[in-house]
Amino acid sequence: MKSAVLAIDFGTSNSAAAVLVDGQPRRLAIEATADTLPTAVFFPADRGPMRVGAAAGQALIDGDEGRYMRALKSILGTSLFHEPRQIGGRRRTLSEIVTAFLRHVKHQAEAQAGMVFSRVLSGRPVHFHSADPARDARAEGDLRACYAAAGFETVDFLFEPEAAAQTRRGQSPQGEIGLIVDIGGGTSDFSVFREARGRIEILASHGIRLGGTDFDQEVSVAHVMPLLGLGGTLRRSLGDGVLPVPNAIYRELATWAKIAFLYARDTERFVDDLLKHATDPQAITRLRDVIYDHLGHELAFAVERGKIAANAQGVRTAIDLAFVERGLRAPITAGSLNASLAVFSPPLRAAMYETLVQAEVSPGQIGSVILVGGSSLMGLVRREVQMVCPTARLEHADAFTAVVDGLALATAEH
Template identity: 65%
Template sequence: MTDPVLAIDFGTSNTAVAVLEGGRPRLLPIEGGAATLPTAVFLPAGGGAMRIGAAAAEALIAGEDGRYMRALKSVLGTALFHEPRLIGRQRRTLADIVTAFLAGLKSRAEAAAGRRFDRVLSGRPVHFHTAAPDRDAAAEADLRACYLAAGFAQVEFALEPEAAALASPAPRRPGGLGLIVDIGGGTSDFSVFRTGGDGVRILGSHGIRLGGTDFDHAVSMAHAMPLLGLGGQLRRSLGDGLLPVPQAIYVDLSTWAMIPFLYTAETQRAVADLQRHALDPVPMRRLARVIGDHLGHDLAFAVERGKIAANSGLRGAGIDMGMVEPGLSVPVTPGSLNAALQPQRAPLEGALRETLFRAAVAPAEIDTVVLVGGSSLMALVESEARAVCPQARIERSEVFTAVADGLALATAPGAGLGAGLR
C-alpha cells in the first residue's frame, strides 16, 4: 500500500486510528483530544443526524428519545446485519449504520491529519466467528463493503494480534518469543512472535469469539437479571404446578448488541404475560419498567461499572439499579465476579494452548506475554496467561491503542504481516 494510508482499529467497544509519519505511528485525535472513540451510535427518534462516540452516550444519559447502539461489530456476518428496520423514522440496516459510523470516523481523521484518505488498513480478529468459516468470510466481506460505502477506495485487512506484535516491546532475551494476548470487546486473539534483526516474525495466530461483552453478559445474568425475575417461577395458565421463567428476554437484555431489538410491542406483550403468571410479581414489574422505559443500556453500563470496580478490588463494588427502582442495587464481590466468569476460563486457556500448538512452541519457550485490549485488564486474563506460561514475564502494552499503532507500522513498505495482511 502507498501513502496516505489510514490505519483503523474498528473495535467492538472502542475505535482508534493512526497514520505512519517519519517511520513512527501517530494516533489521531478523533474524540476531542482523545485518541479513542467509543464504537457507539445514537439515532434520534425524530430524525436528524446520527451521533457517534461520546455524543451518543451523552444523548442516552440525557434521556433523549432515540435508539442507542453499541457492539455493532459483533453482528458482522449475520443475517441481522442486513435486515431493514424502522429506526429514527427511516428504514435502515445495521450495515447502513456501520457505514455512517465509518464515514464519520473518516471525516474526523481527515480533519485531524489535514489530508484525505482513500486507502485504509483495517484490523480484524483472527476469527469473527469461532469455527464458522463461511460466517467469518461473510463478516469480513460485510466490513469491507461498509468501508467502501463510507468513501474508501482501497481496503486491506491485517489480523489484530499480529498488528499488536509490531507495536509491542521486544522479548527480554535476544531472539526470544513473545505471546500477544489481545482481549477486546467481542473477541480474544493471540499471536506468537519473534523479534530479531529482520523485524517481527509471526509464528502462529489463533482467536475465539469471547470478549468483554461476554464478561458483561455473564456478570449481568448472575447478578442483575435475578432482580428482574430470572430464576423465578410462573403459575400455569391451565392446571397445577409451576414453570421456570424463560431465559430468552434476559439473555438478550444482557447482550449489548441485542438490547435495541427488545423495545417492541411483542416484547412488551411477553413481559405483561410474565407479570400475570409470576409467583413473585415484584421482579417482573421491574422488568416491565426496563423494557417500557428503554433502560436496557443504562443497566448494561451499570453492570460494566460494577464489573470493573469488583475486578479492581474496590470495597462496596456493585451494580446500581436505581434507574429501575430507587435504592435498588446488587453487590459484586471479587468472589461473585470470579464465579460468574468461571465458565470463560476453559475456552480462554484452550485458545492460549491452541495458539502455542499452531506456532509449534512449548509454553516454557515464551519469554514475554503482552496483554492488549481493554478486557485484558480483567484479572482472569492475566491468571490464565500465567497458568499457561508460568515462566514468562507479563507486560501490558498500550491496551486501547496498540493495535492501531501496529497497523500504522504495517503500512510501511516491506513491513508485511505474512498471512495476516491481505
C-alpha cells in the same frame, strides 16, 4: 507516489485511527482530543442526525428519545446485519449504520491529518466467528463492503494481535519469543511472535469469539437479572402448579448488541403477559420498567462498572440499579465475579495452548506475554496466562491503542 494509508482499529467497544508520520504512529483525535472513540451511535426519535461516540452515550444519559446502539461489530457475518429495521424514523440495516460510523471516522481523521485517505488498513480479529469459516468470510466481506461504501478505494486487513506485535520492535531481547494476548470487546486473539533483526516474525495466530461483552453478559445474568425475575416462576393459566420464567429475554437484555431490538411492541406484550402470571410481580415489574423505559443500556453500563470495580478493588461492592428502582443494588464481590466468569477459563486456556501448538513452541519457550485490549485487565485473564506460561514475564501494552499503533506501523508495507 502512493497516498498515505489510514490505520483504523474498528473495535466492538472502542475504535481508533492513526497514520504513520516519519516512521512513527500518530494517533488521530477522532473524538475531540481523545485517542479512542466509543463504537456507539444514537438515532434521535425526531429523525435528527446520527450521534456518534461520546455524543451517543451522552444522549442516552440525558434520556433523549431515540435508539442507542453499541457492539455492532459482533453482528458482522450474520443475516441480522442486512435485515432492515425501523431505526431513527426510517428503515435501516446495520450495514448502513456501520458504514455511516466508518464514514464519520474517515471524515474526522481527514480533518485531523489535513489529507484525504483513499486507502485503509483495518484490524480484524483472527476469527470473527469461532469454527465457522463461511460465516467468518462473510464477516470480513461485510466489513470490507462497509469500508468501500464509506469512501475507501483500497481496503486491506491485518489480524489485530499481529498488529499489536508490531509495537514490540526493540522491546524484547533479540530472538526472544513472545505471546500477544488481545482480549477485546468481542473476541480473544493470540499471536506468537519473535523479533529477528529489527523485524517482527509472526509464528502463529489464533482466536476465538469471546470477549468483554461476553464477560458483561455473564456478570449481568448472575448478579442483576435475578432481581428482574430470572429464575422465578409463573402461575399456569389453566391448572395447578408453576412454570419457570423463560430466560431468553434476560439473555438478550444482557447482550449489548441485542438490547436495542428488545424495544418493540411484541416484547412489551410478552412482558405484560409475564407480569400477569408472575409469582413475584415486583421482580417482573422491574423487567417491565426496563423494557418500557428503554433502560437496557443503562443496565449494561451499570453492570460494566460493577464488573470493573469488583475486579480492581477485590472487595465487596454493588451494581447500582437506582435508575430502575430507588435503592436497588446488586451485590458483587471478587469471588462472585470470578464464579460468574469461570465458564470462560477453559476456552481461553485452550485457545492459548492451540496458538502455541500452531507456532510449534512450548510454554517454557515464551519469554514474555503482552496483554492487549481493555478486557485483558480482568484478573481471570491474568490467571489463565500465568497458568499456561508460568515462567514468562507478564507485560501490559497500552490496552486501547496498541492495535492501532501497530496498524500504523504496518502501513509502511502497504
